Amino acid sequence: MKALIITDQSEPVEIVEKPIPEPINGQVRVKLKAAALNRRDQWIRQGMYPNIQFGKVLGSDGAGVIEAIGEGVSESLVGKEVIINPNVNWGSDPKAQASDYSVLGMPTHGTFAEYIVVEVDRLQDKPEHLNWSEAAALPLAGLTAYRALFHHGAASAGKIVLISGVGGGVAQFAFQFALAAGCNVYVTSGSKEKMQKCISMGAKGAYSYREEAWFKKVQKETDGFDVVIDSAGGNQINDFIKIMKPAGRIVFYGATNGTPEKLDMFRMFWNQITLQGSTMGNDQEFEAMVAFVNEHQIKPVVDSERPFDQIISAFDEMKAGKQFGKLVLEF
Template structure:
């Protein structure tokens, strides 16, 4: 089969012929039709990730057709359109993943290949309203967004929500799901075009975070402080999120692209009864509930661009440059 192979740190992805996997006991073999990129792939390529092993096949997100089943797996799966839950072995504690937790695409081989073997428990029927490209754009970003917004922050209908850094896959899905559940959502971005596109998808409004005093200006525009704030940047700007959080508000963050959070005045947190929550990926229940929400509301992940597998390295550079709006997807099999 053909696959994109990463040979080492800061090496380009290379399209190669490699031996195809086979389905073992309890496993399915998925013919991957589309695979989506995540920042995780870029971090691995740059050596900024734990447990590196080379050569490896990256890719955590994929959708395709079941082409074979292993011992103990129903043949009813054969030919079904499926997507893959990329988070494996969460563990017994739903509040946090255990030490055995892994993500498809390292240490196990990933979805940037024509075939992938997967334990059957992590394979789900594809929501019928999605294309392969849209379905591939959903799993990692979707479960991360779902857990952050609902499992951790406990979003309720009619609450006021701020999603920072709109344009990335997680932020967009967090916004789309919050809107679907009846929340009023505002966004930030360094791009006026991305804010406008977010409004077209259901956001109430937004502001360019390069604007001086952006946080308080946005809270004024929104009609008050925010009940839930969803962030992926952390860093110095985090203090402004505390300022615009409502009493009893929840600030949940799933990334730290701007680095460490500076010292925060404790009184601002305890007097407003704030909850500051970390979140990453999600449980199998989170994933199942994500798919139920997406199906109920017919949500479609935003796809920025679909590129052929042999342009995988170009796709990685587009992801690294951060200019995308939505998910970058590789088309692996002809649709």
């Protein structure tokens, strides 16, 4: 089978031929129909991820058909259309992941291959209203957004929510989920096109974070936010603090801009503001996320689809950061 692995060569990712894996006890083999990129994959490609293991198949998102089963698995599952939960060993505590937790696609072989073997409990039925590309786009980013927005952010109908950097995959899901939940949703972006796209999809307002005092517009046009969902961190955290309602929650699932040079703790404690880290989500939240997508008939935003052989071009496009929606590979 064709598979994309991480290498120590000049091109750090390479398509190679590997044996088709065989499922053992409690496992199934899935013939993948589509897989999707995440920024995690690009960070691994750039050597910006901890504990990189060469020779591993990358990819955390995928959807396909169960083709073969291992011992102890019901034969009735053969032929079932599924999506894959990318959690590996979350652990027994729903509040936080275990010390040996990892994400599918390094160190465990991932979805950038024609076939994958996974534990049977990693699978959920593919939502019927999604095509293969949309289904493959859902798992990692959808789960991360769901936990950040609902578990940590406590978002609900009528809440005023800001999604920062809405061009990213997790941010787009958080945007769609907040709209579906009946929130009043605002966004930030560095792209006018992405801002306009979000307005057309239902955003109440959009702000360019490239404008130095963008938050002052927010202060004039709104009463502040109940929830902010952010991936970048950095000094803009203090801008968020200025535009929060009392008891507001700032939830961040990344820190691409690093840590703030200082933190306005005085305003935080006086206004009872929470600054909360978040990552991925537990298995129960994955099930709840898929149920939410089914209930509201949410369709992931897909920027482009291409044959698996062209996966390197998808990596290059992700690095450029101009896409709006997920980059999907088809098998």
